[in-house]
Amino acid sequence: MKLIFATNNANKVKEFKSLVGDHLEIITLHEAGIDIDIPEPHDTLEANAREKSETIHKMTGTDCFAEDTGLEIDALNGAPGVLSARYAGEQKLASDNIVKVLQELNGVINRQAQFRTVISLILNDKEYQFEGVCRGTITTAVTGEKGFGYDPIFVPEGATKSFAEMDLGEKNKYSHRAKAFHQFAAFLNTIKA
Numbered sequence: 001m002k003l004i005f006a007t008n009n010a011n012k013v014k015e016f017k018s019l020v021g022d023h024l025e026i027i028t029l030h031e032a033g034i035d036i037d038i039p040e041p042h043d044t045l046e047a048n049a050r051e052k053s054e055t056i057h058k059m060t061g062t063d064c065f066a067e068d069t070g071l072e073i074d075a076l077n078g079a080p081g082v083l084s085a086r087y088a089g090e091q092k093l094a095s096d097n098i099v100k101v102l103q104e105l106n107g108v109i110n111r112q113a114q115f116r117t118v119i120s121l122i123l124n125d126k127e128y129q130f131e132g133v134c135r136g137t138i139t140t141a142v143t144g145e146k147g148f149g150y151d152p153i154f155v156p157e158g159a160t161k162s163f164a165e166m167d168l169g170e171k172n173k174y175s176h177r178a179k180a181f182h183q184f185a186a187f188l189n190t191i192k193a
């Protein structure tokens with residue numbers, strides 16, 4: 001099965017490609033010859049994921065999927081959430097976003113948080129959604145240089161180091177994206193069967 005992955009984020013493509021087996025071929029927007037910045041205008045991850053998959057489906061008429069991810073911090077009532085990419089401004093810089101989160105949690109004892117990923121799949125003109133959640137804690141300082149986004153300040157539950165200190169294979173054991181992907185892959189297997 002071939003599916004277009006409606007994202008321009010090379011890190012997300014890398015993570016998904018590290019999870020897929022032979023049964024699924026992921027075509028990137030670049031490989032599909034599509035060069036657009038897909039809007040994320042809604043106030044939920046679910047609606048933004050759908051916006052992205054529907055945008056590409058309308059353009060191509062091809063089965064495709066998209067995902068939207070947010071970091072939801074308990075002490076900030078779920079912020080930055082759907083605003084995670086542009087939390088510190090429209091420049092969408094991970095380093096600025098991290099500084100803002102660490103400042104807002106300065107002196108805060110409850111550092112519990114979660115990453116949540118919603119995948120929107122459009123298959124045969126129908127939409128399906130899959131969710132993956134990874135609980136963890138926000139560190140007090142940046143640690144590690146791997147990964148992307150908020151990885152240097154997030155330690156998943158059950159681990160003693162941040163996502164940014166993990167190889168991709170290790171991050172996949174815990175991550176929201178891997179959990180959402182496994183549900184998505186299980187669903188695709190039922191379709192094939």
Ligand code: IMP
Pocket residue numbers: 009040067068069070071084085086094097115147148149150151163175177
């Ligand atoms: P979006 O899903 O592209 O809107 O991403 C939301 C924000 O969360 C961006 O700032 C990403 O860098 C960040 N983000 C998404 N996935 C991850 C992840 O797995 N680790 C750390 N940050 C992430």
